[in-house]
C-alpha cells in the first residue's frame with residue numbers, strides 16, 4: 302500500500318472508517334509555525350458529514366487531537382501526529398456488503414487484492430479516510446498562508462447539468478460559506494441543492510465539478526521532468542476517492558482551441574511579470590508562473606445508493622441483487638471541496654520547501670524573503 306505523500310513535507314495517512322481512530326502524521330513541517338488544534342478543526346468541520354440535508358446524516362464530531370509536534374503553540378520540527386477517534390459507527394449497516402461488492406465502490410478491488418478487508422464503512426476505501434488528507438492539508442495551508450500569504454480555495458462549479466457563474470475569487474470565498482453546496486453563485490446553489498435533494502428522494506446520487514484556486518504562489522516551483530507541479534497536483538487530486546478527471550487551466554478545452562486563443566501573453570507591471578490571461582492555470586512547463594493556479598476535478602455520483610443493483614455473492618458464487626443500507630452522501634461535491642484544497646496545499650507546501658522558498662527547518666529563516 303502507499304500511504305505517504307510528499308518528498309520533504311510528507312503526510313502519512315492511517316486508519317479505517319470503523320476502526321478505533323483515523324488520522325495523519327505530518328513530517329518535514331519546519332519549526333516555528335503557529336499551530337493549534339483549532340486551525341485543523343475548522344478545516345475538518347468543512348469536511349464532516351451531518352451538517353446539512355445534502356450530506357450524509359451521520360453525526361460525526363471529527364474532533365482532532367494533536368499528539369505531538371507542537372511546543373509552546375508552535376511546531377517544533379518533529380512529526381506532527383493528528384488523530385480523530387471514531388464514535389458514530391454503525392457497522393450493522395454494512396453486513397449486506399460483506400459478501401456482495403457494491404457496484405461503483407472499491408470493495409471488489411480491496412477484497413481481491415488484500416483478502417482480509419474491513420468492509421465496515423468501506424474500511425480504508427471510505428471517504429472518511431480523507432480526514433488524513435485534511436489534517437495534512439490544514440497544516441500545509443497554515444504554512445503557505447503564514448509565509449507567503451498563499452490561499453487555496455475550492456468551490457462547486459457544477460452539479461449534474463447545473464452550472465455556477467462565478468469568477469471573482471474574493472466573492473467566491475465569501476459566498477461558498479452561505480450555502481450548503483459550497484457554491485460561489487447563490488442562484489445556482491439553490492438549483493443545485495434542489496437537484497441533490499431530488500436524487501436523494503429517489504435513493505440515487507449525483508456528481509459534479511469542483512474548482513480549486515491557489516493565489517500568491519510565486520513563480521518558480523515545480524520540478525520537471527517527473528516532478529512537474531501540474532503532474533504532482535493531478536496525482537494528488539486523482540488520489541481522492543470519487544475523482545475521475547482532473548483539469549488544469551483550460552483543461553480539456555485546449556483540444557478545441559487555437560494557440561492564438563489560449564497562449565497567455567506576458568507583460569510587466571511595476572517590475573513584476575504577469576500574463577494577460579490565465580489559460581495555463583498558472584503552470585507552464587511544469588513550473589508555476591506566478592498567476593493563480595486553477596484546477597478542476599470531476600467527481601462521480603456517490604456509488605452507494607439505495608436503488609436495487611445487480612452484483613455477485615462471493616460465498617455462493619452466484620449473481621444477486623444488492624440493496625445498500627447506510628447513511629451515504631447524495632452528492633460528494635460539497636464535502637470534497639476541503640479535500641481538494643488540502644490535496645493541493647500539501648503539494649504546494651512540499652514544492653515550496655523543495656524549491657527553496659520556505660526554509661526546511663525553521664520558518665523564521667524564511668520570513669525575510
Ligand SMILES: Cc1cc2nc3c(=O)[nH]c(=O)nc-3n(C[C@H](O)[C@H](O)[C@H](O)COP(=O)(O)O)c2cc1C
Pocket residue numbers: 357405406407426427428429431541542543544601603604605628629630633636637640
Ligand atoms: C469526502 C468523501 C465522501 C464520500 N462519501 C461517500 C459515501 O457516503 N458513500 C459512498 O459510497 N462513497 C463515498 N465516497 C466515495 C468513495 O470513497 C469512492 O467512490 C470509492 O472509494 C471508490 O473509489 P473511486 O470512486 O475513486 O474509484 C466519498 C468520497 C469522498 C472523498
